[in-house]
Amino acid sequence: MALIPTTILTGFLGAGKTTLLKRILQEQHGLRIAVIENEFGQENIDNEILVQDSNEQIIEMNNGCICCTVRGDLIVALGTLARQRDAGQLQFDRVVIETTGLANPGPVAQTFFVDEEVASHYLLDAVVTVVDARHAMAQLDEHEEAQRQVGFADKLLLSKTDLVDAAALALLTPRLKRINPRAPIAHMDFGRTPLAEVLDIRGFNLNDKLELDPDFLAAETAHEHEHEHEHGAACAADCAAPGHHHHHAGHSDDIAAFVFHSARPFDSAKLDEFLGGLVQVYGPRMLRYKGVLLMQGADRKVVFQGVHQIMGSDLGAKWGEDEVRGSKMVFIGKNLPKDIFIRGLEQCLV
Incomplete structure (x- = not known):
């Protein structure tokens, strides 16, 4: 039996992951998707999608999707879903896992390689990270989790771009590319983005050709040159002064x-x-x-x-x-x- 392609959906608190998932769960796309909420707190899909007071762990949607809340071990949840699918009790052909907004995606990704049962049923397709264009610069400055989520991504989806101007995007985009040059960047409008931007990306497929941003090497060289220029010219007179410290322009990640x-x-x-x-x-x-x-x-x-x-x-x-x-x-x-x-x-x- 073919492996079940699985997408890890991550992103910092408030980035728009739930909005995207609501759209996936409610749209008539003809796909049978199992969505796993891998949460540690109370941040869940809205009540109209997940009935929080219900004892049911799995709720089937009217468009063929399945929503599953997970409070415990992700390995156990994936194994349970796979066994129910094999037994004909559930029908789905792909999985989306939403992590909590403060999660490090690394341990979630490792699940697909360290557990035999999971590896025998599932193929990790990609890590997709939703980035809040309005708040991302501050989040990247203040939270290592936000940096990790960008660093792990196979695809970056920019949300809330309508709340920022072109100048702000011009600062954010190269920063994201410096952190992760291999992840293509797409835009998401109130959860609306082609499903091809989320599913079947094959970011973790070993046979896929590695594609890097062609401007990354040039950008990296220019970035280093910029700092050399700052020290060589602007700091020439001050560098000999006792207690002088360099302060780079921009952001250090x-x-x-x-x-x-x-x-x-x-x-x-x-x-x-x-x-x-x-x-x-x-x-x-x-x-x-x-x-x-x-x-x-x-x-x-x-x-x-x-x-x-x-x-x-x-x-x-x-x-x-x-x-x-x-x-x-x-x-x-x-x-x-x-x-x-x-x-x-x-x-x-x-």
């Missing part, structure tokens, strides 16, 4: 991304050893990492990805005859030592 790329192939044994060491030391701080690799003597691409300490790889498509061969890797994490990663990867090249 603990969660950030960087990219490694090389036209030289990797030595597979050296790379395996180095990546294994990285995961052991820095795994808890490595939110997401993914890449397409050129390996010595291989005629196919190798696609790898990971979440924290869980890492996997798979064979991708064959290299095209006219295709420029090379490796491209992105790492997203909290205060990762970029220089150590880059130098170590360079030492694994043939």
Whole structure:
């Protein structure tokens, strides 16, 4: 039986996750979706969708969707749904999990790799993060959870864009791309967005080609140059003064991304050893990492990805005859030592 594609829907408090889910649950789209509310408090879908006083854990909607409230273990809930589906008691062909607004998506994503029963029934399709355009800059400044939610995302959905002007969006968008260059950004209007922006993204599919924002490397270089210019010119006279401290313009995020790329192939044994060491030391701080690799003597691409300490790889498509061969890797994490990663990867090249 085919695996059930599953989407993790996350986003900070008030971003608009529930509004989006209400629309998915009520719209006549012809899809049979099981929605799991993975909540720790009282933030639930509105009463007209979930009857909070009811003892029922699962409520079937009139459009073929199912809504399931979860107060306990997500693994247990997923296993229960799968068994009921196998027994013909429930009918659904995909799952959306909404996390609480203060959740770190990492442990939820890891569920799909660490539990055998879950892995045998479900395929993690993508992490979709709703970002409140009106409040995101402040939330990213003040809450590491907001940074993690952006860093984990395979797709970012901007909500409340009608409440901000073009100048505010022009500040927010590059910041989101610096935190997570691999997540496409789409807009959501009062929960209305094409379902293709939420479902079947295949962000976690190992055979998918890695796509990075083509402007990310240029933006990263410009960002570094900007700070060098600030120190070189504006601070020249003051740097010698006792007690002088640098104050960067803009925002400093603990969660950030960087990219490694090389036209030289990797030595597979050296790379395996180095990546294994990285995961052991820095795994808890490595939110997401993914890449397409050129390996010595291989005629196919190798696609790898990971979440924290869980890492996997798979064979991708064959290299095209006219295709420029090379490796491209992105790492997203909290205060990762970029220089150590880059130098170590360079030492694994043939």
